[in-house]
Amino acid sequence: MKTIKRIFAVLVCLCVVCSCAVFAVSAAEATGSITIQNPSNSNATVAGKTFNVYKIFNATTSGNNTSYSWYTASNGDVPFKNFFFGDADGYNYLNKESGTVQEVVEKIALIGDNNNNTNNFELSQFAESLHDYIVDTGVPTYIDPIVASSTATSVNIPDLSYGYYLVYDDTDLGGTDTSVVRSAVMLSNVNKDAIISLKANRPQVLKQVEENNGTFGKGTSVNIGEVVTFKITTAVPSHTLYTNYQYFVEDTMHDGLELDASTIKVQKGEELLTKDTDYTLTLAQGAVDFKVDFTASMNIAGKFATGDPLIITYDAKVTSAIEAQTANQNIVKLTYSNDPTNDASTGSVSDSANVYSYQFVFTKFAQDTNGVLTNVRLSGAEFQLYRVVENQSDELVTFTEQPATNASGAAFTKYIVADNGSGTTDKLVVHGEGQASITLDHLNMGGHLGDVFIFGLAEGK
Missing domain, CATH: 2.60.40.740 (Immunoglobulin-like)
Known part of the structure; x- marks a missing residue:
């Protein structure tokens, strides 16, 4: 159930951006339906629109578990398998010659996930690619086209067996063009009898x-x-x-x-x-x-x-x-x-x-005569900092010095990483004055006996 919930959280984001729509109908009952209605916040309308419906794959739930299988057309074809898998000359969305429906589900769950460096642009491109595949390969519709009346404010698509669906506005404007506003551009994982507002297409x-x-x-x-x-x-x-x-x-x-x-x-x-x-x-x-x-x-x-x-x-x-x-x-x-x-x-x-850039406070502590680290802070010590550069010699970091005070008013020197070795010093000097009354927390970084404050470093070594 975790995967299907994640798909819902991710794919619902596409409701406002693409030129086609993908739905998942719950397997809690035998069939479900999708209703597309006019929005309350724009002039987009379903009136006079023609919607085509395509089934991508089946979804079946038992308790908290969901299983998936390819949708197979009446002629035995598996319409969308070659969109996700195939040779280098095909669409091959997953860049693999073969694979499972579960891999497709996991891939879809990643699209639009900010933790995976994607956004609505990738969602819209994914849906556009799906539609291009339909046009190029002649994938048949799952049901006959749904044509809304000229006064309609909603369109209902009933009796859909469980699975993921693509709903595309295929309205013919005459000539060689099709609908500029490709209506309900939605990609979402919804429950039975879903009601979804029509959204106008927009660039990303x-x-x-x-x-x-x-x-x-x-x-x-x-x-x-x-x-x-x-x-x-x-x-x-x-x-x-x-x-x-x-x-x-x-x-x-x-x-x-x-x-x-x-x-x-x-x-x-x-x-x-x-x-x-x-x-x-x-x-x-x-x-x-x-x-x-x-x-x-x-x-x-x-x-x-x-x-x-x-x-x-x-x-x-x-x-x-x-x-x-x-x-x-x-x-x-x-x-x-x-x-x-x-x-x-x-x-x-x-x-x-x-x-992102980072600041650090290093503290020098003394060792006892046995070489064991103590809690005695050292003052006045000097040292240098080197940056590890892959396949090159370590690089000596230089700094400019800036007077600073922490939240408790303790004065200290902030060492700011300089551009391309242009700093005024390459020596870091440990702070030499004790501030025993200061609470040691993130608000009082620097300014303590034994501290060195460095600003402007990236992650790394």
Whole structure:
């Protein structure tokens, strides 16, 4: 039961972002139903919409246990197995030639889990990929299309056997385009007779930072003076019904990060885009560090296709203004047009990645004549700190010295890690004055006999 609960917690997040919908119907009874209703907070409507339903896999519960099996169509085909598993030329979402339904369940449970460096962008991309697979391979619908009347405020899909379902708004607008607002873009694990509000589709954006292992994720630890790389990812939305479609990204960094504007790179997939031709770049607008505007290109026919990935990368240096022991947020905001009848109407969505730096207090204690450590604090001792660099010689860390006081008013020297060996000293001197009346806790770090206070280190050795 733990897994299925986790799927619910994770996948319900997709209710507002994708162009297709996945549901899990409980196995507590023989059948369940899904009702899609108009929302109370937008003009999105089910009226006149056509919904197609696809079954991905079966779910059966017994007590607190849930088991899963592939859905098999009447012709013997297993429609979605090759989406998750297959050869290198297929979709192969799990990058394996073969596998089990349980592996699929576990993978879905990870999508959108912040602890696994994902967000609504990945959820929406996952659902888009599912729909692309349906179109490319001709997966048949599970039931006949559900067509809502022109005055409908809700649509009920009854008599669904237990399992996970994809519900997709396949409304034909005429010509070569389909619905721009792909209706109830939902991915959730729900109980019997689920009632879900229709949500308008909206673009998504993902902000990541290069982590210490070389991959991009949602957070990393840093040294003062270190250069870190950030990545922004979004995808071109369907916008053919707009006469002036706005689409731009604004990035705001923490004060402890210094942008290197020369490193800003903008790509469409693997293609490097050209500033002032494919996009415009504006630096330092108030609190915003930079803005990349795709609006002009969005309104040139054939310039950007729906689904094209747009990727922005850049470097920033960590300065002494970084805050210790907390998430230093780097925030991206994506603004986009949201009403084809009103050029000025926009919506926005944001995401962030964090950098962390740490401060430490080391205390020197004396040994007795037998070499046993005592609780006697030493004063005046000097030592140096080296950073272990993989496959290189250890690196001597240098510091700048800053006078400081702790919460109880005790004065001490704070040693701040310097940029690229540019510090004024490489010697750390143990504090020499006793402060016996001070309570030793996190509020009074530093300022005690035998203490050395260091700020600006990343995790590591």
